[in-house]
C-alpha cells in the first residue's frame with residue numbers, strides 16, 4: 001500500500017526522490033519555497049536538467065500520485081512521513097550550513113497534525129538528526145509523536161533517475177525500530193539492498209563515502225602529475241591498478257580536479273567535523289588542498305607553453321562541473337576563467353546545457369557564445385573543461401580550421417593521443433605525454 005509522503009526541497013535530490021517514490025506507488029507532495037520552480041513542476045516540467053526525469057514526472061502527475069506546493073501546511077496534511085531534502089551548503093569557514101534544515105524542522109513541527117517520521121536525505125554532519133528531533137519536538141504545535149531517520153542519498157547528477165532505481169544500497173539509520181521498519185517498507189519496491197544501522201553511523205556513511213571517492217580521485221590526480229613529469233601514461237597506470245579487485249577501476253579518471261555540489265563541500269565539512277571533536281583529518285585536508293591546485297593545472301600548462309597570456313583569446317569548451325548536468329557549482333571552469341582573466345586573457349565560453357546557469361557562477365568578463373565552433377573561431381588556445389559527448393565527437397579538423405593556432409589543453413583526457421597524432425593539433429592532457437609539442441604551433 002502506498003504511503004502518504006511529503007518531500008521538502010525539490011532540488012536534484014528532493015525532486016528525484018519525490019518522483020521515484022511516486023513511481024513505486026506512494027502518494028507524494030513535494031514542497032518548495034521557490035514559487036517559480038513549483039509553478040513549472042505543476043506543469044510537469046522539471047526545473048533541473050536530469051535525463052529521463054520529465055518523463056516519469058509527467059506519468060506520476062497524470063496518475064494523481066505526485067503534487068507540488070509552496071505551502072507547508074497543505075503539503076504536510078495527512079502525511080506520515082516527511083523527507084528533508086534541502087541544501088546544506090558550505091559556510092565561509094568550511095562547515096555545513098544547517099540554516100535550511102533548521103527552517104524545515106520548524107516548518108514540520110508547526111504544521112503536522114499527526115504522528116510523523118522525519119527522514120533526512122540531505123547530507124548532514126553526524127549528530128544533526130538528533131538536533132532535528134530536538135528542534136521538531138520543541139516546536140510542535142500538536143501533541144504528536146516524532147521519529148527521525150537518516151537516509152542519505154547517493155545519486156549522481158546526470159544519472160540521478162537511473163541511480164534512484166539502480167543504486168548500490170539504501171542506508172537507513174533510525175531513532176526507533178518502528179521508524180526503521182517503516183522506511184524499509186517504503187523502499188522495498190525499489191528492490192535494492194537495504195543497510196540498517198544507527199542514526200549517527202548512517203550520517204557518517206555518507207560523508208565517509210564521498211570523502212573516500214574524492215580521495216581516490218585526488219590520488220590518481222597526484223599520480224597523473226607524477227606521470228607527467230616522468231613520461232609515463234596515467235591511463236595505462238590506472239587501468240593496471242584498477243584490475244586489482246581490491247582497488248577497483250572506477251573513480252580513477254584523472255583530470256583538472258573534482259567539482260560539483262557535493263565532493264568539495266562534503267570533504268571540507270568532514271575535516272571541520274573532525275576539528276570540532278579535536279581530531280586532525282590530515283589525509284582529507286591534503287585531498288582538499290590538492291584539488292584546489294589541480295583545478296589550475298591546465299592554465300599553468302598554458303602559461304608554460306604560450307608564455308604570457310595577456311591579450312590571448314582562450315576558448316573554454318564546457319562549463320558545467322561534469323557532463324550531462326547544468327550544475328555549475330564548484331566547476332573547475334570558474335577557477336580556470338578567473339585565473340585566465342587575471343592573467344589578461346580574453347575568455348570565451350560555451351556549454352551544451354549550462355549556458356543559462358553559467359553567468360551566475362562564473363567571474364565577470366567571460367564572453368558566452370552559442371556553439372563550440374564560435375568559441376574556437378580565432379582562438380589562440382582552447383581548454384577542454386567538461387568532457388561532453390559533443391566535444392568527444394569533434395573532429396580534429398575543427399580545431400585546425402577554426403583556431404588562430406590549433407593548441408588544445410584537455411583537462412579531461414577526452415581524446416585518444418593516437419587520434420590527435422594524425423592531426424596538426426598541439427595537444428596537452430593530464431598525465432600523458434603531449435602530442436605534436438615538437439611542432440610548436442605559432443601563437444600570435
Ligand SMILES: NC(=O)c1ccc[n+]([C@@H]2O[C@H](COP(=O)([O-])OP(=O)(O)OC[C@H]3O[C@@H](n4cnc5c(N)ncnc54)[C@H](O)[C@@H]3O)[C@@H](O)[C@H]2O)c1
Pocket residue numbers: 008009010011012013014031032033034037085086087088100103104107121122123124153154155156157261262
Ligand atoms: N545534488 C546531488 O547530487 C546530491 C546527491 C546526494 C546528496 N545531496 C545532498 O542533498 C541535499 C540537497 O541537495 P540538492 O543539490 O538537491 O539541493 P538544491 O540546492 O538543488 O535544492 C534545494 C531546494 O530546497 C528548497 N528549499 C530551501 N529551503 C526550503 C524550505 N524551508 N522549504 C521548502 N523548500 C526549501 C530550495 O528552494 C531548493 O529548491 C544537500 O544536503 C546535498 O549535499 C545532493
Ligand SMILES: O=c1ccn([C@@H]2O[C@H](COP(=O)(O)OP(=O)(O)O[C@H]3O[C@H](CO)[C@@H](O)[C@H](O)[C@H]3O)[C@@H](O)[C@H]2O)c(=O)[nH]1
Pocket residue numbers: 123153154155156157158210213217250251252253254255257258259260261262263321322
Ligand atoms: O574518476 C573520476 C570520477 C569523477 N571525477 C570528478 O568528480 C566530480 C564528481 O563526479 P560524480 O561523482 O560523478 O558526480 P556527483 O553528481 O557530484 O556525485 C557525487 O556526489 C553526490 C553528492 O553527495 C553523491 O551522491 C554521489 O554518490 C557522488 O558520486 C566531477 O567533477 C567529476 O568530473 C573525476 O575527476 N574522476
